[in-house]
Amino acid sequence: xxxxxxxxxxxxxxxxxxxxxxxxxxxxxxxxxxxxxxxxxxxxxxxxxxxxxxxxxxxxxxxxxxxxxxxxxxxxxxxxxxxxxxxxxxxxxxxxxxxxxxxxxxxxxxxxxxxxxxxxxxxxxxxxxxxxxxxxxxxxxxxxxxxxxxxxxxxxxxxxxxxxxxxxxxxxxxxxxxxxxxxxxxxxxxxxxxxxxxxxxxxxxxxxxxxxxxxxxxxxxxxxxxxxxxxxxxxxxxxxxxxxxxxxxxxxxxxxxxxxxxxxxxxxxxxxxxxxxxxxxxxxxxxxxxxxxxxxxxxxxxxxxxxxxxxxxxxxxxxxxxxxxxxxxxxxxxxxxxxxxxxxxxxxxxxxxxxxxxxxxxxxxxxxxxxxxxxxxxxxxxxxxxxxxxxxxxx
Ligand code: SF4
Ligand code: SF4
Numbered sequence: 221x222x223x224x225x226x227x228x229x230x231x232x233x234x235x236x237x238x239x240x241x242x243x244x245x246x247x248x249x250x251x252x253x254x255x256x257x258x259x260x261x262x263x264x265x266x267x268x269x270x271x272x273x274x275x276x277x278x279x280x281x282x283x284x285x286x287x288x289x290x291x292x293x294x295x296x297x298x299x300x301x302x303x304x305x306x307x308x309x310x311x312x313x314x315x316x317x318x319x320x321x322x323x324x325x326x327x328x329x330x331x332x333x334x335x336x337x338x339x340x341x342x343x344x345x346x347x348x349x350x351x352x353x354x355x356x357x358x359x360x361x362x363x364x365x366x367x368x369x370x371x372x373x374x375x376x377x378x379x380x381x382x383x384x385x386x387x388x389x390x391x392x393x394x395x396x397x398x399x400x401x402x403x404x405x406x407x408x409x410x411x412x413x414x415x416x417x418x419x420x421x422x423x424x425x426x427x428x429x430x431x432x433x434x435x436x437x438x439x440x441x442x443x444x445x446x447x448x449x450x451x452x453x454x455x456x457x458x459x460x461x462x463x464x465x466x467x468x469x470x471x472x473x474x475x476x477x478x479x480x481x482x483x484x485x486x487x488x489x490x491x492x493x494x495x496x497x498x499x500x501x502x503x504x505x506x507x508x509x510x511x512x513x514x515x516x517x518x519x520x521x522x523x524x525x526x527x528x529x530x531x532x533x534x535x536x537x538x539x540x541x542x543x544x545x546x547x548x549x550x551x552x553x554x555x556x557x558x559x560x561x562x563x564x565x566x567x568x569x570x571x572x573x574x575x576x577x578x579x580x581x582x583x584x585x586x587x588x589x590x591x592x593x594x595x596x597x598x599x600x601x602x603x604x605x606x607x608x609x610x611x612x613x614x615x
Contacts (some may be wrong), residue, residue: 329427
């Protein structure tokens with residue numbers, strides 16, 4: 221790699237070349253049509269102007285994080301870290317340009333220079349030190365499963381259930397892992413957990429730009445899975461799903477990955493999961509970007525909800541499936557604070573609440589956390605549930 225010292229030069233071919241090497245190879249395909257900007261969730265936050273169309277051009281000029289003025293430089297870094305990696309821009313770009321990859325290349329450079337938000341530095345450090353972004357003790361990782369009679373994974377067990385760091389440690393999300401276990405036990409599925417041997421999948425670390433730490437946790441997980449004889453992994457989080465399925469194979473992983481909505485939809489279709497109790501509520505489904513746009517899993521969550529007796533299924537008009545709006549938690553967004561009237565989550569919650577639903581159904585721990593935390597400060601009568609929790613109530 222070339223010398224990177226000249227980070228503050230205004231137009232810099234060396235920086236451009238480094239960014240291309242780090243993943244921004246799409247930049248020359250851009251013809252500045254601007255469709256990405258209007259597809260971006262920040263466009264819906266009307267008070268905030270987010271110039272997505274400029275990122276390719278600025279990268280081509282090597283003019284990324286290029287200001288000599290500290291305040292201006294901080295603003296540039298803030299812009300780079302506003303992206304929540306939702307891929308709505310990629311979905312609409314006529315040339316299939318991945319702006320989140322271009323921005324991730326910029327992030328990798330900023331991480332190399334230790335010039336990125338302090339909150340995110342802490343996430344990276346904690347994951348490096350103790351295997352999760354919250355800095356929680358590794359020995360407490362399986363506390364959520366206490367009293368549930370969940371076996372440790374060993375040879376001969378069919379599925380490894382990998383709950384993700386949020387359901388492992390965060391009180392509200394632990395209920396999702398517990399409901400998932402309840403469903404699996406009811407259906408007599410052969411499964412176990414790795415518990416204290418589990419390490420964060422590393423998805424958020426990679427999106428932040430800390431590629432070296434990502435590679436470290438990835439290799440540790442793959443080794444643990446291989447040593448334990450894991451062949452099939454069942455995950456609660458779309459973030460673990462996309463990382464295990466689409467990114468771990470580059471590092472030698474060869475296990476099958478299923479999201480819980482895929483598996484539970486299959487169990488319903490084959491008659492193994494019976495939903496006996498009525499759930500007399502109006503439910504709107506929020507498509508998580510990482511499950512939907514990134515992995516094309518749109519129908520399975522809907523199939524589950526539409527099979528629940530008594531449930532009235534609702535959609536957000538115009539903003540569902542591949543046009544769904546991000547909750548704002550991806551790519552480190554869960555940990556970043558924006559002004560109250562500059563938040564994607566508020567726009568998405570309004571869309572969901574306008575449907576008249578009693579319940580927002582999600583299939584991602586990040587969406588659950590983001591919505592619940594925001595709703596706490598709002599005087600509204602709507603609750604958020606993971607699809608696994610709804611199923612569990614109907615057993
Ligand atoms: S939509 Fe694609 S081609 Fe158009 S400005 Fe955005 S990145 Fe460039
Ligand atoms: S990935 Fe999402 S947040 Fe990032 S630039 Fe594209 S549309 Fe905007």
